[in-house]
Amino acid sequence: MTKRKLTTFFFILGLIALVALLPLFVKDVYYIHILTNLCLHSVFAVSLWPILAMGELAISHGAFIAIGAYASSVMVMRLGMSSWLASLMSAVAGFLIALIIGYPSLRVKGAYFFLLTFAFTMTVVLSFSYLFKPIFGGAEGIANVPPFSSLVIAGRSVEFSGKIENFYVALLLMLFTVGIVYSLYHSRFGRALAAIRMSDLLAEHIGVDVRNYKVFNFAICSALAATAGSFFAHYHGHVSPTAFPPTLGIKILFYVIVGGGSYISGAILGVVVLDILEETFREFGQYEVLASSLFVLIIMLFMPHGLLGGLRMLKSQIFKLLRVKVAG
Amino acid sequence: MMLLKIDKITKHFGGLAALKGVRFDIGEGEILGLIGPNGSGKTTLINIISNALRPTAGKILFEERDITKLPAHIRLRMGISRTFQHTLFFGSLSAFENVAFGCEFSLEQGWNLFRRFSTRKGMQNNWSKAVELLRFTGLLEAKDKLAASLSHKEQKLLNIAIAMSSRPKLMLLDEPLSGMSPAEVQSTMELIKKIRDDKEVTILLVEHNMKAVVSNCDKLIVLNYGEVVAEGSPQEVVTNINVIEAYLGSETELS
């Protein structure tokens, strides 16, 4: 590894350690809650990023978060599953559903595909509101969703009813998500996605199975979203259609785009900036949505590549370190 | 063996018939020229052979196998690659990176995910292949230049290099000579012949430049209004009355 890579690595490690140790210093649970939300929203954003990285816009993430949340709640409360297992199963459910709708949807691209994800999101939200009321609870949703069940870690029994424990779960989930997306992207898979984004016609003609790549990518991202959804359910203890409006998918798009679509860290930056902006404006009354929308507007007009923008997508990220020496 | 058989390919766009029952074969090791006035359906035919388009009717057989319904990336793995008339490459990448992409994705991969982490050795192999191709096409000097900033001729050569990266058996070249000076045309045709000779690639060449086509192709097919109007050696075709008529309205010279 180059020195630069090494320093970046330790910098990030240090940052993570700092964040992880914060609960020791910050006693006010409210701030822990904010941090947990930051982690959760980061999962939302980072798991949406690969979809943008393949050149598509999708609003369906909100729907998959809802699917994960409802699935997990139902499995725990009606089927008596352990919440940890239920989370895993939600991810699987998200993956499968995404395969099923992704496969036909990704026959088209751009605005068409976007509208399809929109139609899908509306279907999901409306379905949870109006169908199977005995199971999904209609407009009220499902209340009293139990928190994650206690685990025995290092000989001690850990309960997950408090904010601090959940914060660590969120943090780990975020690190896990970032890890997956990062390794997925810095690989042949990621290079294929980059090729697809730059020109899917050419990508197809140099041997990339564009359709299947897109669908699989979409499915993985949606599965991650579903996992985040299940965390949401067990953290908040309550799922309802109002928690997952169509605007949730929009907000997640904003996160990724504001931060700067070229890098995964952009997604996280977007989360931090927009969430802080919202928290700040929430103090003054209900202005937070207006404030973030205005912010996004300004970014789009003046910095369309996001805060980290201007940097060319992938160029330096695709190929690894060595320069190829040419003999003769 | 006939490498490629085009069997009664028909293509309709709405009410318009772009191709009507086109039939011909390409033999291994041939350089086949496909010529015809603008709008005669040449590019449509190439698009159908490479599967950027599906035919309305008819079949395509490659090495005796019916590939009519197969997607482009499968055809590539089978050994068919192409260049595009409007140069198509990854503009924000360098020439080298473009070709390296080409080499990388043409590998037999199965379900890619399980080979997520390319080994360093694999990547270096890839890179040397790319460099070799760049050298072969004469782009070595320009290898680190951004593809979008290459000269017109270099871009055309880059297209060819990318098409070669999959070690094809059949290469479809869609107007590789357009916009080139006579000297450039000469050297590019030399390159194409070298590709056929050294790399054992069969070539289907769509071109407007009659001189180049007549002096370098083994066989010519002439398309007009979506139909084959002449077929045979360059000598035969040039003197064919149908061909002369077809070109009466166009600006290309026959001699």
Place this chain on the structure above:
Amino acid sequence: MELSYFAQIAVNSLVLASTYALIAVGLTLVFGLMNVVNFAHGEFYMMGAFVLYYLTTGLGLNYLLSSVLVIGSMGFLGMGVERFLFRRLRNDPSSMLILAIAISSIFQHSFLLIFGPDDRVLNPVLRGTIRIFGVSLSEARLVVIIVGIVLISASALFLRKSKIGMAMRAVAQDEEASSLRGVNVSHIRLMGMGIGCSLAAAASVAVVHLFTINPYIGSQYLMKAFIIVIVGGLGSFSGSILGGALLGVLDGFGLALIGYPAHIVGFVVVFLLLVFRRRGIWGHD
């Protein structure tokens, strides 16, 4: 089913069809010209309704006069949005999409903050009913249907016959070629946006005395418009009319027969349609 009940449902369906089609046509116009799905389109409908409410109920202005003012001002606002916002991102359709989403959010939340989330109702202007074939139907509903037919026909005529209309169609098909032929593409875009937003406002002006007004109605109709536009084919004028009509009938009967969950059906239909027919009913790729 009784005739009068059936007739009511049919009329309601036509009302919906008319409204949907007006909004969808406006959306398609903008998409065809600018290649962006104008997410903010629904908000022009919503804002039109609120401005009308304010003019008639608040200021006591004549309904007809207010309508004209509303349609004009929304058209004007639309042009402003195109000129100062969309135009800056012309070369980047995905950024334009995000911009449109942000604009829609800004409009919606501004009105939410100004007017509050509660429903308002306009003082009804047309209270009468007409008897047709022995069935009594409200005048107000008929007006919506008639206005819809008139405006859509007018737009269709405009696009087919007028010089500007033909220029619009040319730009929608091939921008470069049109500009080479001397068409001032920027002007055409501006007008297209103006007309599109005016149509949305016209829909609201016609319909608004039938339904309640709140800041969310824009997005509700927008969602319908999206379905229509996919089904009819993005960019196809006739497709949006047909799609609007179909969805109107589907929703009209659906809502009457199964109530609110009928909305789901619409979305599912879109989906299935796209699974089996890639380009929608009449659309272009």
